[in-house]
Amino acid sequence: xxxxxKFPIFSxxxxxxLDTAATSQKPKVVLDKIREYYEKYNGNPGRGSHxxxxxxxxxLSNARECVRKFINAKRAEEVIFTxxxxxxxxxxxxxxxxxxxxxxxxxILGISNHHANIVPWQFVAKQKKAxxxxxxxxxxxxxxxxxxxxxxxxxxxxxxxxAVVNVTGVIQPIKEIIEIAHSKNALVLVDAAQSMLHFxxxxxxxxxxxxxFSGHKIFAPMGIGVMYGKKEILDKMPPxxxxxxxxxxxxxxxxxxxxxxxxxxxxxxxVEGAVTLEEAIKFICEIGYEKIEKIEENLANKALEELNKLxxxxxxxxxxxxxxxxxxxxxxxxxxxxxxxxxxxxxxxxRSGHHCAQPLMKYIGVASCCRASFSIYNDESDIQKLxxxxxxxxxxxxx
Ligand code: PMP
Numbered sequence: 001x002x003x004x005x006k007f008p009i010f011s012x013x014x015x016x017x018l019d020t021a022a023t024s025q026k027p028k029v030v031l032d033k034i035r036e037y038y039e040k041y042n043g044n045p046g047r048g049s050h051x052x053x054x055x056x057x058x059x060l061s062n063a064r065e066c067v068r069k070f071i072n073a074k075r076a077e078e079v080i081f082t083x084x085x086x087x088x089x090x091x092x093x094x095x096x097x098x099x100x101x102x103x104x105x106x107x108i109l110g111i112s113n114h115h116a117n118i119v120p121w122q123f124v125a126k127q128k129k130a131x132x133x134x135x136x137x138x139x140x141x142x143x144x145x146x147x148x149x150x151x152x153x154x155x156x157x158x159x160x161x162x163a164v165v166n167v168t169g170v171i172q173p174i175k176e177i178i179e180i181a182h183s184k185n186a187l188v189l190v191d192a193a194q195s196m197l198h199f200x201x202x203x204x205x206x207x208x209x210x211x212x213f214s215g216h217k218i219f220a221p222m223g224i225g226v227m228y229g230k231k232e233i234l235d236k237m238p239p240x241x242x243x244x245x246x247x248x249x250x251x252x253x254x255x256x257x258x259x260x261x262x263x264x265x266x267x268x269x270x271v272e273g274a275v276t277l278e279e280a281i282k283f284i285c286e287i288g289y290e291k292i293e294k295i296e297e298n299l300a301n302k303a304l305e306e307l308n309k310l311x312x313x314x315x316x317x318x319x320x321x322x323x324x325x326x327x328x329x330x331x332x333x334x335x336x337x338x339x340x341x342x343x344x345x346x347x348x349x350x351r352s353g354h355h356c357a358q359p360l361m362k363y364i365g366v367a368s369c370c371r372a373s374f375s376i377y378n379d380e381s382d383i384q385k386l387x388x389x390x391x392x393x394x395x396x397x398x399x
Contacts, residue, residue, distance in 0.1 A: 002295060003027075003287065003376040016348040016382040021166060021194060021326055021373035023216045026280075030219055033279040037272045044268055046245055056271045063274035064261065070281045071211060072202040073228055077260035080227040080234075081274055085193040086116040088212035088227035089160070091264060092189055093120035095237040096210075097158070103129040106156040108186070110143050110172070111136050111363050112165040115356040117191045121160060130157070136363065141170040141317030148180055156186040163195035167355045167371060168317040169300075169326025171195070178207050187233065193217055197375070198296065198324040200289050203228055215273060220280035224273025227264070234260055241266035292376055296325030299374040303327055303383045310390060312399045316369065325374035331393050336368040339393050343370075346389035348382070 004010050006027045010017075017025060037059075043052030045060045061076070068076045082088045097120070101107065107121045111134045125132045133156075135147045143161060152159070159181040163174050174190055181188045187209040192201055196213040203211050208228070215224035229237075239246055239257050246266040248256040257263050284292070304327060307313050316328040331339050340352035351371045354361050361367065372386060393399075 002379050004379065006283075007377045010377060014347050016346070016378075016385045018372040018374065018378065018382060018386065019349045019351050020197070020375040021169070021217070021371060022351050023222070024197065024219050024375060025377060026221065027219055027283050029283055030221070030276050030279050033276045034221065034272055037275050041275075042271075045271055046262075047268075059275050060269060060271050063278040066278040066281055067226055067228075070285070071226075071228055072204050074204060075231055078228055078231050078234065080229070080261050080264040081269055082212075082225040082227050083223055083270070084214040084216070084225040085114075085191060085212050086225075088210075088225050089117055089189065089191065090120050091227050091240045092210050092212075092229070093124050095240050095264075096187070096233070097121070097124035098127065099238060100236075101125075101128050101130050101157045104155060105130045106133055106153060107131070108133050108135060108148070108152060108156055108159040108181075110134070110161040110165075112141075112143070112167070112170070112172075112357065112360045113160065113162055114166050114191065114193065115358070116193075117160050117162060117189070118359065121158075131155075134359070135161075140319065140321040141165065141168050142321055143172045143177065145173060145176055145180065148177060152180060152184050152186065154184060156181070156184055158187045158189060160189040160191070162191040162193070163201070164192075164198065164324050164326075165317075165357075165360070166194045167326075167357050167360060167369070168328045169194070169324040169373070170317050171199075171322040171324065174208075175206055182207065194324065194326075197284070198289070198293060209233055215277040215280065218277075218280055219283055220277040221273060224270050224277050226277075231260065234264070239263050239266065243267050245269075287376065295376050295378075296374050299378050299380075299383065300325040300327060302380065303372060303374070303386065306383055306387050307390075310387070310394075312394050313390060316364065316366065327372045328369050329372070330366070330369045331390060331397070331399070333399065334393060334397050336370045338397075339370050339390070342393050342396060343386065343389040346385050346392065348385050348389045350386075 043056040045057035189210040192213040211228040216222040243266040336352035
């Protein structure tokens with residue numbers, strides 16, 4: 001059983017969508033919610049005493065509470081709405097990084113981080129004359145805890161890592177990383193962009209200092225994201241975007257700032273995004289992570305079995321390691337963009353290129369690759385079409 005019929009796009013177009021890791025398709029309940037929000041409730045939250053404004057404010061609060069429960073944050077005000085993971089990481093880099101990291105301090109990153117969790121830290125390191133250190137991988141593609149233990153020091157201020165590697169789907173040992181970092185009083189930012197759809201995150205159990213993710217990768221629309229931070233840390237950080245709604249008092253020369261969460265939510269918020277993120281979270285919870293994982297695992301295993309039969313295809317980090325339903329692969333001797341182009345002519349959507357992870361690609365010595373990612377709307381027909389497309393690649397390139 002899969003959930004294809006819950007996603008209207010598949011009754012409108014023919015597509016074997018294997019690119020959920022880039023962005024998920026949207027279920028009908030989420031699409032309906034967008035319309036319902038604008039048809040019944042639209043107002044600017046926190047900016048008026050009329051019914052629609054008050055209603056929008058209360059919808060925003062409900063959505064915040066829903067996210068709080070979803071990640072088990074202690075307090076709703078620890079949940080800050082942003083545009084996406086990238087903005088969430090920039091928020092932490094600009095406010096925590098630029099104020100609490102000094103010359104010769106260290107920022108530790110995973111070599112398999114997405115650019116969104118590298119480039120903001122390069123900016124901070126340059127501005128503050130801090131050092132960037134990278135943690136490399138074990139043979140099976142996992143973050144190397146021994147490497148972390150040998151590189152972390154009393155000067156390490158933050159360790160920023162992905163919970164799941166976007167290129168390979170390898171699940172990283174987040175809990176252990178956090179324990180090691182905390183033993184040196186370093187904070188940890190968990191980039192959950194690739195993990196949120198696949199397993200439960202409990203920020204209190206993990207003891208994560210920051211945890212960020214994008215709505216669009218978990219069945220919600222584009223333009224809504226989350227930055228979770230522990231209250232005691234967020235309270236110390238200055239605001240990020242200055243303007244309306246994030247202030248307490250403004251005089252000609254000075255301003256004082258609002259309490260959390262408003263301090264970090266300058267300007268009109270994406271209420272539609274928050275409300276539909278809530279709907280997407282409810283949708284995920286109704287299905288349950290157990291079922292989601294099972295579907296992905298079955299499909300990825302089946303696909304891997306089929307790919308392994310093709311001697312002109314190689315896969316990366318698919319053995320002896322815990323993964324989400326993602327497979328990184330190449331047709332040997334053919335550029336990934338050419339492969340993806342031919343697959344697209346079979347209506348098979350895969351991502352190709354460097355996947356915004358150039359340091360990882362350089363480290364593993366693979367210039368580019370294709371990535372097939374499976375979700376609850378996929379089935380075996382998608383795998384069959386993928387294989388058919390790859391056989392066509394073999395034929396076209398006379399392999
Ligand atoms: N981190 C990871 C691990 C990702 O996979 C992505 C998206 N590919 C991002 C960050 C950036 O997400 P967004 O583009 O939604 O900001």
